[in-house]
Amino acid sequence: MDVPEPWLVELTQSAHDLDNLRLEDAPERTVEAEYKLEALMLTGSCVEAGGGGSQASTRGMQLVLGTSETPHVVDTIVMSNLAYFQMQASPGMWQLSLAAGRTREVYSLAPPGADSQGDGISTPVLVSSLSGKDMVLRVWRRPGMEGQDVLKAASAESAESGELSKSGSGSSAGSGVVNVFTVASGHMYERLQKIMILSVVKATKARVKFWMISNYVSPHHRSVIPALAEEFGFDYEFVTYKWPHWLHKQTEKQRIIWAYKILFLDVLFPLDVDRIIFVDSDQVVRSDLGELYNMDIGGAPYAYTPLCDGNKENDEFRFWKGGFWAEHLRGKPYHISALYLVDIKRFREMAAGDNLRVVYDNLSKDPNSLANLDQDLPNYAQHQIPIFSLPQEWLWCESWCGNATKDQAKTIDLCNNPKTKEPKLSAARRILPEWEGLDAEQAAATARVEGRLAQASGGSVAPGGGAAEGACSDAGAGGGGGGAGAGECVVGGGSGGKDEL
Secondary structure, three states: OOOOOOOOEEEEEOOOOHHHHHHHHHOOOOOOOEEEEEEEEEEEEEEEEEHHHHHHOOOEEEEEEEEOOOOOEEEEOOOOOEEEEEEOOOOOOEEEEOOOHHHHHHHHEEEEEEEEOOOOOOOEEEEEEOOEEEEEEEEEEEEOOOOOOOHHHHHHHHOOOOOOOOOOOOOHHOOOOOEEEOOOOOHHHHHHHHHHHHHHHHHHOEEEEEEEHHOOOOOHHHHHHHHHHHOOOOEEEOOOOOOOOOOOOOOHHHHHHHHOOOOOOOOOOOOOEEEEEEEEOOEEOOOOHHHHHHOOOOOOOOOEEEOOOOOOOOOOOOHHHHHHHHHHHHOOOEEEEEEEEEEEHHHOOOOOOHHHHHOOOOOOOOOOOOOOOOHHHHHHHHHHHOOOOOOHHHEOOHHHOOHHHHHHEEEEEOOOOOOOOOOOOOOOOOHHOOOOHHHHHHHHHHHHHHHHHHHOOOOOOOOOOOOOOOOOOOOHHOOOOOOOOOOOOOOOOOOOOOOOO
């Protein structure tokens, strides 16, 4: 939907898969859908009062939004890009505060509207209209903190304490939970996502919390996930981040989804989430993700698996072996984006998100660049933002790896084969002996949930557990990863989409 910039709108009711809608399949003459204004955006720039510093000097500051009764409702960090920050709110009076820790040690808030130095750690903010709220947040440095960089100091403290790039030390890590984030669009990919979730929960000893990008979640999936979480014993949360007005926008839905996998890693998740693993919806996990979650990745902000070379039949499609990519990589591997670990704490300390957005903004204006956005961007930027290369067994894909190493695979991704273009569900049944069982299990669980929901509402619930095969197009893909075609471009991995059903 085309909505005002300060609005965050979500789909709440529809009997149809709007991502793959064919009017000829709709028995009614019209298709109805309901949307809800989920939140208004509180945005702004955070600058040092009195001209003591630049906008960039406040990057990495941590902010908390709450009320007098609930001081901590949402949190975020300040970007270096325009010293921008963003939070979701509703109309009313709020308290915007500096987060406890390094931010509060270095900075104090000036009185609202004043340029002179003030004191305090919070300031009232009134959201009084459907236009949201855009503001300038002025801060001043505490005595003795002149010239201090919040990010550099935090990085140094982590290194001295021996916590750098090992298992996270925040509340999410201390609870023993493995954080996984994923995205799916369309009923077919939501079906695949439920299969992926079951495989993760069955293989992982620790409790798992799934973070789902809410922008593309169907009403059916949103209603089913809570019951599945209770039945199979996992936690979940829907998260999103409104695309900033100043960042070059994507117009194609699949590319927007890819962008959400990489551009907002520093701001999508709460401040106490130190680590997270991305898992594609069309993936089946066979090993304990706790092993990956707690891996030492040597100071890098994230870890990906290099695309392998075992399947010689597809050598002609390995675009990264020649032309632009071979010259740019200078011997470094090209990594697949279907599974990766993010050390969010380290990612924020390095301002990796800011740097990725700068690189993206420069490259994305060229339509021939970043053909596989979520994959090309971190690979292109790895000379500035290092990638830790995971052992090959962490991601196996038949298209690139071949069958010789399949038995050692910890995860199996159903990436598109650029040569055979085999439909995804056909490949799933052929490659994964456990896939049929997992699919039947999620379909049965979904049917049970639908029955309970229908009984509670006195009506029927649109089915989604076993979406019709062939009902998903490339526009409804849930991640991708694994390369596309053999085409050459300025900064890209080929032409065409990465997923095909």
